[in-house]
Amino acid sequence: MRHHGIGATRLAAVALALLPAPALAAGEAPGAGIGWANRLTWGVTAADARAANPDRWLDAQLASDDTSLPAPLAATVAQMRISREPLAQIVVAVDAQNRAAKALTDPAQREAARKAYQATLNAVADEARQRSVLRDLYAPDQLREQMTWFWFNHFNVQANKRDIRLMVGDYEQTLHAQAFGRFRDILEATLRHPAMLRYLDNDQNAVGRINENYAREIMELHSLGVGSGYSQQDVQELARILTGVGVSLRPEPPRLRPQWQPLYLRAGLFEFNPARHDFGDKHFLGHVIKGSGFGEVEQALDLIAAAPATAQHVATELATYFMGDAPPPALVARMAARFQRSHGDMAEVMRTMIRSREFAASTGRAFKDPAHYAISAVRLAYGDRVILNPMPIVGWLNRMGEGLYNHETPDGYPLDRAAWSGPGQMATRFDIARQIGGGSAGLFRRPGVADEAPAFPQVQNALYYDGLAATLGPPTRDALAQARSPQEWNALFLSSPEFMRR
Amino acid sequence: MYPHVHRRDLLRGAAALAPVVVAGRAFAAPQAGSRLLVVFLRGAYDAANIVAPTGSDFYHQARPTIALARPDAADPAAPVALDATWSLHPALRDSLMPLWQARQIAFVPFAGTDDMSRSHFETQDTIELGQPVGGHRDYGSGFMARLAGVLGRGAADRPIAFTDQLPLCFRGGSSPVPNLALASVGKPIDARQAQLIEAMYRNDALLGRSVHAGFDVRDTVYKALADEMTAASRGAVSAKGFELSARRIGTLMRDQFNLAFVDVGGWDTHVNQGGATGYLADRIGALGRGLAGFVAAIGPEAWRTTNVVVVSEFGRTFRENGDKGTDHGHGSVYWVMGGGLSGGRLAGAQVAVSEATLNQNRDLPVLTDYRSLIGGLVRRQFSLSGAQLDTLFPNARPDDLKLI
Incomplete structure (x- = not known):
C-alpha cells in the first residue's frame, strides 16, 4: 500500500x-x-x-446550539424554503395549492396540479433531510445534533402521512432547541407541534368522537413505558383530557360561545378549541383532574413527567442510544435518580452518563x-x-x-x-x-x-x-x-x- | 385435493425411491421439503371489515359508515358470502376466492393472543417471541428461530426473513438467519473482496456469522432471481410493491428456502378507513394480489406442500370510532393458506357476533391462541414431537384445527 x-x-x-x-x-x-x-x-x-x-x-x-455550516453549505441551507418561510406560512400556502388543484375541472390539469402538490410536499421534506444530514456532518454542536436525532426518534413522526412532510423540518428544529432542556418542556413542545398532532391523530380527537391513539402513545412510548402500571382506563381518560388539542390552518379563531372564548388557545398552527373539549372531570393516574380546558393537559403532563417510571424509561433509552445494548443497570439507576432530582434536566442526565466510568469503558463497543x-x-x-x-x-x-x-x-x-x-x-x-x-x-x-x-x-x-x-x-x-x-x-x-x- | 405430504415422510420416501418424480420433474431434496411462510400485518388490520360478520345485525349497527353491505351474488362490488355469518371483502374476490373454492384457504376468526396491552409494539413482540405472556421475556429467542432450530439445518432447511431488518421472530438460535429486502436486489460484491471482508470478522463473535450469511444469501438470491431481473430490464411489465416482493418470495421458496417471514405495514386505520372501497380496501387488495402472485410463482408442485399463515397483532374496536376509523382492539381473523389444505371454511372455535359476546364491550374475544394455531399446524406439517413443540411454544397447548 x-x-x-x-x-x-x-x-x-x-x-x-x-x-x-x-x-x-x-x-x-x-x-x-x-x-x-x-x-x-x-x-x-x-x-x-x-x-x-x-x-x-x-x-x-x-x-451550544451552533448549527453554522461551512460557507457553500450555509448558502445552500439559507436558500431553502424551510429557512425562508415560517412553518405556518408554508403549510397554509401548500394547503391552498392543494385546494386549487382539487377545484380544477379539466382532468388533465387536475392531475398535473395534483402531481405538483405532491412534488412540493416531497421537496420540502427533502430540504429538511438535507439540512439534517449537513448538520450531522459539519455543525459544531455535535452532541446536540445526536440528541436531536434521539429525541426525534423517541417522539417519532413519519413524514409520509398527510402533510407532515411540510412539518418535519420545523419539528426537528423544535427538538433541537429543547434537546438539553427539561423533559417536561420537551414533552409539551411535541404535544403542541402540528406534526405530532397530525401523526397520532389527536387533531381528530374531540368530545363525543374520542380518538385515543395519541393518549396511548404518550404514556407507552414517550414517557412512562409499557407495563409501568397505567391502565386502559388511564388511556381513555387522557384521551378525554386531550380533546380539543389540534391543528388549525384558518387565519381567524372559530366562532365560540362567550364563556369559551377566553379558553381558546392558538400558537402558529397549534390550537386548543374548547368547543371540541370534554369538560367533564377525569380520573387519571389516581388523581382527579377537574374539567377546565388546556390546564388539564398541563396537569396531566406534570404527573406523567414526574413519575419515576418516566425517569427510568428515558434514562434506559438514552443510555442504550449512546452506549449500546444493555447499558449497566447501576448507571441507568444513577441517571434516573439524576433525572428525578433535577426535575428532568437533560443536560444533567447527560453529564451523569458521559462522566461515568461505565461510559468510558463502553467506548468502541457500541x-x-x-x-x-x-x-x-x-x-x-x-x-x-x-x-x-x-x-x-x-x-x-x-x-x-x-x-x-x-x-x-x-x-x-x-x-x-x-x-x-x-x-x-x-x-x-x-x-x-x-x-x-x-x-x-x-x-x-x-x-x-x-x-x-x-x-x-x-x-x-x-x-x-x-x-x-x-x-x-x-x-x-x-x-x-x-x-x-x-x-x-x-x-x-x-x-x-x-x-x-x- | 392433493394429498398433503409431510416433509419428513417425503425425505424418507426420497431416500428410498430417489429421485422422486412429480409431473415429469426430478426432485432433489430441497424441492421435496415442506415450506412455511408467515406474513405479519403490522399495525393491526381491521379483520372485522375484511372477513366480515355481515350476517350479524350488530355488525351493521356498530359500523354505521364503514360496514360492508350484506353479500349479493349479483353485485361484483358486494362482499362474497363465505357462510351464513361471514363474508369476504370484495377487494379479495379475484385473488382469494379461487383459493377458497379450491379449499386452499381457511380463515380463523376470534384469533389472537392473551396479551391485553392493546399496544402494537408490545403485542407484536409477544407474537414474534412466542413465549408465555406474563413471564420474563427473552428478546434473544424468537419463535421462527426456534422452529428453524427444531427443524435443523439440512440441505432443505433454509430459513430467511424477507425484511430490511432482522425481525424479532428470527432472533436467536445457533446460526444467524439471513434477512434480505426484495424490493431492490443488488449485484453481489466480488468474491475476493468478500473473502477479505469475511477474514476481518474471523474473531468477531457477534458479527462474524452474520457477515458470512450475508454474502451467502446475496449470492443465492441474485442467482435465483437473475431470470426475472433480466426480463424486467428488457422492459417486461413487472409487479410493484408487495406484489413484486411476494412473487419473488414464491420463486425463492420454490428453489431455495423453506421457512420464511415477511411483514406488511400500514394497517393502523384510526381515521377514514373506508368500506368496500377506500384506503383499507386498496391495501387489502394489494395483499391479496401479492399472495395470489406468491402461489403462482411458487408453482403447483411446491405449493402442494407449502403453508402460508397470515397474522396481525390484534383486531380493532368492533364499533367504528368518531373518525370513520377503528381503534386498538383484541380478537383478529388469521388466514391459513396451503396447496394441501383442507380449507374453504371458517376454522376454530366461534361465538355469535353480538354486543353480549364482545370482549370488555369493545372488541372481539380471542378463542384461538396464535401459539395453539401455529403450533397445531406446524406439528402436522413438519411431524414435530411433543418435546419439539414445547421448545417452539413453551407451555402452549396446540389446537388441532385439522387444516392439513
Missing part, C-alpha cells in the same frame, strides 16, 4: 489534541481520547474535538446504527473537504432501513444492535463502504452545477496513522495489507469490524 494523505486534514490532528484527562469528581471517569471524541460526535474528526480540555469541551457542547455508520464514514473519508450534495447519504440511510423521518410507527427505530446487524444489513453496509471508498459517490455533484469532484477519498490519513491504526486488530490489519488499491483499502477499512462500532 502507498501511504498517502499525511497531514491531509486539520480535523485529524484536532481530535488527537483531546488526550489530556479532565479533572475528576468522585465516581467520575476520564473522558478523553479518540474513543471519547468518536462517541460524542457523529464520528471522530470533529472540529469541536479541537478543545484541549474535555471538561470545557463537554460544558460547551451541552450549552454497534453503530445506520445513521452513525454513514455519517461517520463520510466525516472520516472527507474531513474538512466539505461535501456539496448530501442526497446520496439520504439514499444510503433509506437503503439501510433507517431513512430520515421514514419510520412508519410511533415507536421509532430500534436502538439495539441485533436490529441492524442481520446478514442482509451487513451486506448492504459493505456495498455502501465500497461506494464511499471507491469514488466521490455523488457527494460533490450538485444538480445543475459543474462541480469538480475528488476521484476518491483518503481514509488512510494522519488520523489513521496517529490514532485509528492502533485500534485495529490483527485480522483487519492483515486484510488491509492485501488491498490492491487505495480505493479497495478504503472500502475494506470502512467494512471493518472496528469501524462498525463507536
Whole structure:
C-alpha cells in the first residue's frame, strides 16, 4: 500500500489534541481520547474535538446550539424554503395549492396540479433531510445534533402521512432547541407541534368522537413505558383530557360561545378549541383532574413527567442510544435518580452518563446504527473537504432501513444492535463502504452545477496513522495489507469490524 | 385435493425411491421439503371489515359508515358470502376466492393472543417471541428461530426473513438467519473482496456469522432471481410493491428456502378507513394480489406442500370510532393458506357476533391462541414431537384445527 494523505486534514490532528484527562469528581471517569471524541460526535474528526480540555469541551457542547455550516453549505441551507418561510406560512400556502388543484375541472390539469402538490410536499421534506444530514456532518454542536436525532426518534413522526412532510423540518428544529432542556418542556413542545398532532391523530380527537391513539402513545412510548402500571382506563381518560388539542390552518379563531372564548388557545398552527373539549372531570393516574380546558393537559403532563417510571424509561433509552445494548443497570439507576432530582434536566442526565466510568469503558463497543455508520464514514473519508450534495447519504440511510423521518410507527427505530446487524444489513453496509471508498459517490455533484469532484477519498490519513491504526486488530490489519488499491483499502477499512462500532 | 405430504415422510420416501418424480420433474431434496411462510400485518388490520360478520345485525349497527353491505351474488362490488355469518371483502374476490373454492384457504376468526396491552409494539413482540405472556421475556429467542432450530439445518432447511431488518421472530438460535429486502436486489460484491471482508470478522463473535450469511444469501438470491431481473430490464411489465416482493418470495421458496417471514405495514386505520372501497380496501387488495402472485410463482408442485399463515397483532374496536376509523382492539381473523389444505371454511372455535359476546364491550374475544394455531399446524406439517413443540411454544397447548 502507498501511504498517502499525511497531514491531509486539520480535523485529524484536532481530535488527537483531546488526550489530556479532565479533572475528576468522585465516581467520575476520564473522558478523553479518540474513543471519547468518536462517541460524542457523529464520528471522530470533529472540529469541536479541537478543545484541549474535555471538561470545557463537554460544558460547551451541552450549552451550544451552533448549527453554522461551512460557507457553500450555509448558502445552500439559507436558500431553502424551510429557512425562508415560517412553518405556518408554508403549510397554509401548500394547503391552498392543494385546494386549487382539487377545484380544477379539466382532468388533465387536475392531475398535473395534483402531481405538483405532491412534488412540493416531497421537496420540502427533502430540504429538511438535507439540512439534517449537513448538520450531522459539519455543525459544531455535535452532541446536540445526536440528541436531536434521539429525541426525534423517541417522539417519532413519519413524514409520509398527510402533510407532515411540510412539518418535519420545523419539528426537528423544535427538538433541537429543547434537546438539553427539561423533559417536561420537551414533552409539551411535541404535544403542541402540528406534526405530532397530525401523526397520532389527536387533531381528530374531540368530545363525543374520542380518538385515543395519541393518549396511548404518550404514556407507552414517550414517557412512562409499557407495563409501568397505567391502565386502559388511564388511556381513555387522557384521551378525554386531550380533546380539543389540534391543528388549525384558518387565519381567524372559530366562532365560540362567550364563556369559551377566553379558553381558546392558538400558537402558529397549534390550537386548543374548547368547543371540541370534554369538560367533564377525569380520573387519571389516581388523581382527579377537574374539567377546565388546556390546564388539564398541563396537569396531566406534570404527573406523567414526574413519575419515576418516566425517569427510568428515558434514562434506559438514552443510555442504550449512546452506549449500546444493555447499558449497566447501576448507571441507568444513577441517571434516573439524576433525572428525578433535577426535575428532568437533560443536560444533567447527560453529564451523569458521559462522566461515568461505565461510559468510558463502553467506548468502541457500541454497534453503530445506520445513521452513525454513514455519517461517520463520510466525516472520516472527507474531513474538512466539505461535501456539496448530501442526497446520496439520504439514499444510503433509506437503503439501510433507517431513512430520515421514514419510520412508519410511533415507536421509532430500534436502538439495539441485533436490529441492524442481520446478514442482509451487513451486506448492504459493505456495498455502501465500497461506494464511499471507491469514488466521490455523488457527494460533490450538485444538480445543475459543474462541480469538480475528488476521484476518491483518503481514509488512510494522519488520523489513521496517529490514532485509528492502533485500534485495529490483527485480522483487519492483515486484510488491509492485501488491498490492491487505495480505493479497495478504503472500502475494506470502512467494512471493518472496528469501524462498525463507536 | 392433493394429498398433503409431510416433509419428513417425503425425505424418507426420497431416500428410498430417489429421485422422486412429480409431473415429469426430478426432485432433489430441497424441492421435496415442506415450506412455511408467515406474513405479519403490522399495525393491526381491521379483520372485522375484511372477513366480515355481515350476517350479524350488530355488525351493521356498530359500523354505521364503514360496514360492508350484506353479500349479493349479483353485485361484483358486494362482499362474497363465505357462510351464513361471514363474508369476504370484495377487494379479495379475484385473488382469494379461487383459493377458497379450491379449499386452499381457511380463515380463523376470534384469533389472537392473551396479551391485553392493546399496544402494537408490545403485542407484536409477544407474537414474534412466542413465549408465555406474563413471564420474563427473552428478546434473544424468537419463535421462527426456534422452529428453524427444531427443524435443523439440512440441505432443505433454509430459513430467511424477507425484511430490511432482522425481525424479532428470527432472533436467536445457533446460526444467524439471513434477512434480505426484495424490493431492490443488488449485484453481489466480488468474491475476493468478500473473502477479505469475511477474514476481518474471523474473531468477531457477534458479527462474524452474520457477515458470512450475508454474502451467502446475496449470492443465492441474485442467482435465483437473475431470470426475472433480466426480463424486467428488457422492459417486461413487472409487479410493484408487495406484489413484486411476494412473487419473488414464491420463486425463492420454490428453489431455495423453506421457512420464511415477511411483514406488511400500514394497517393502523384510526381515521377514514373506508368500506368496500377506500384506503383499507386498496391495501387489502394489494395483499391479496401479492399472495395470489406468491402461489403462482411458487408453482403447483411446491405449493402442494407449502403453508402460508397470515397474522396481525390484534383486531380493532368492533364499533367504528368518531373518525370513520377503528381503534386498538383484541380478537383478529388469521388466514391459513396451503396447496394441501383442507380449507374453504371458517376454522376454530366461534361465538355469535353480538354486543353480549364482545370482549370488555369493545372488541372481539380471542378463542384461538396464535401459539395453539401455529403450533397445531406446524406439528402436522413438519411431524414435530411433543418435546419439539414445547421448545417452539413453551407451555402452549396446540389446537388441532385439522387444516392439513
